Amino acid sequence: MGLEYVRISPGFEKYMPKDYVDLVQYGQFGREVDVQQLGQFKELVEEHPMCAGCFMAYFIRIFYAALPKPEDTIVIGTAGCARLALSQAAVPFIYGNYGDTNAVASGLKRALSIRFPDKVKDVVVIAGDGGLIDIGFGMTMHSWFRREKFTTIMVDNEVYGNTGGQESGMSPKGVQLKMAPKGKQFDKINAVELAKTAGCVYVAKLAPTNPKRIAKTVRRAILAARHFGPTFIHAYTSCNIEYSIPTEKVLEDARKREKQDFGFYEWMTDEVKEFFEEIERKPEEVKA
């Protein structure tokens, strides 16, 4: 359907909320925006109830600005902090039960392929480390084994933020958190290697310090999923509340972690590599 559903019915322009009119007139529907121009166009997510200074919220903002085709994208989330912002965005959002994102996305993507075989409909999961690698582990892995054509983005704050700071499988070893009163007993799970082994065709890991790079990674993950199979981004998105990171130090922390264990990493199959070599030579096709 493309832009039809975000168009204002003729005659109703002056009765629509200003926010909506702005979105249609100055937003990113139907046109390419550069994340470096943030603040100069109407964004898909603006107000949200996440904690002040939350780095996950920042990542989500860049994510929306990077969508290759927001007017034909559906985002799927689950219980956890991320959904607080995801549900406030101007892109359809599905919220199921805790941990079921990748199963819901499998059904949704298949239904859309049945109903719209000739159209592009991007499906993107964004969920926490607990949602994807603990409770939803089986469903995450199996969506990859089955080669479902959608993108999974793990916003890894290394804790259960939304339930008040319990350890997750992605918390670093030894860290003392609620429900890990003696410190976490085992290492961080290697989600990126799991994703590669399980059949993802594009895998990236990053600390969101560089908005341009986040945008490129998100876009690549979505385009690769559209054509080839499952893709995965592992993003470090610190929880300043549970890890007591002062708001003004959030970026500093991300830079530190980037040096330690979240250095930018990108892997893709040869087929995907060829595809990007081809389309990134002609930038207008990336938007297609």
Next chain:
Amino acid sequence: MPEQRVVDADYLLLEAPRERKFITGAQAMAEAVKRANVDIAIAYPITPQSEVMHLVGDLWAQGYLKDYYRAEEEYGAMSAIAGAVRGGARAFSATSGPGLLRGLEAIASWPGHRIPAVLGVLTRVVNAPLSIQPDNVEIAYLLHSGVVVLHAENQQDVFDFTLASFVISEKVDVYIPIAVCTEGFFVTHAKGYVHMTPEDMKLPPRDPYKAPVPPTDCEIPPARIQRDAPVQKSNFMSYLIHAVWQQEVWASNIRAMKYIYKYLGGPIEVVNPDAEVFIVASGCAAAQGREAVRYAQLEGLNVGLVKVKSIRPFPEKEIRQVLSKAKAVIVPEHNIVGWLAKEVKAVIPNNDIVIGGPRVYGGMTLPVELIMEKVYDAFGIKKAKKVVV
């Protein structure tokens, strides 16, 4: 596969010619799926359900369905059904006992998400000690999920209920899922005569835009339930939203009743409405109840049967009316908790006339003799060897 022509739902369900076949309950369910123009089926094996989903898989292989896969487990299967239906597809799955419980969190969220899916529930034991035997205690867990719950007595019911459920669940004033339950093995693996609609006719495809909550397909603006995170903002209005939405779900459940009348002849069937003593039963306990009524007649005892086809919505006024002059009500069941007896007791004023039982569980059959003992008790008959047989 024969070419299938789309025919009007009312024609298919109410008027189309029918052919008699001697088939199992599992086949009857698959035959209904074949005629229902289903887009996608998602399966996870569990005995005694697997047979149904094997057959549905074969239907996909033959081209009757557009997609089918074996999910990772039931939670994944039921969540994927939610995804597929929200994407606008017509979807089907089936499960049994522990599989139902494993999928229950997802299933219980279907009505609130306005998911018009059909779920086969081929019942079996859930409690330890584990067994694969028939038992329908799992229906008790479904009753408060908001899902419409039908309980089939035999292979014919399985076919009729399943096919009609696709039509009823997609009615815009219903638009919630329907579970078609029947006893595993006793019905799924046993054969019976089934009058079926022609193989070369199918229901019209789902129109996902004729809906109280339209699909999430980027073709139309998203509906509010799909935009909102769960209702947990700290203000009074938000809590009201949950209340309002849930009331609407249960109102939709009740609105299914008129279609149960239209397509399934009503939520109950009554045999011998002027009886003094009634057997009230659902599922294959109703078949045994039917036999007990026949035995009682041979003995000159005035016994009737109320077969309950729809457990949700529960036919409150219908049951109250039929039982208004009853002296005793016997409720035989295939489970230990006696969920049907509780339902019946809750809707009649003089509920001390309800005799809960006989109850059998975990694969036991429900001999007519057990029901007859309660019948004799109800009539105050004392004899050493009571049953005619």
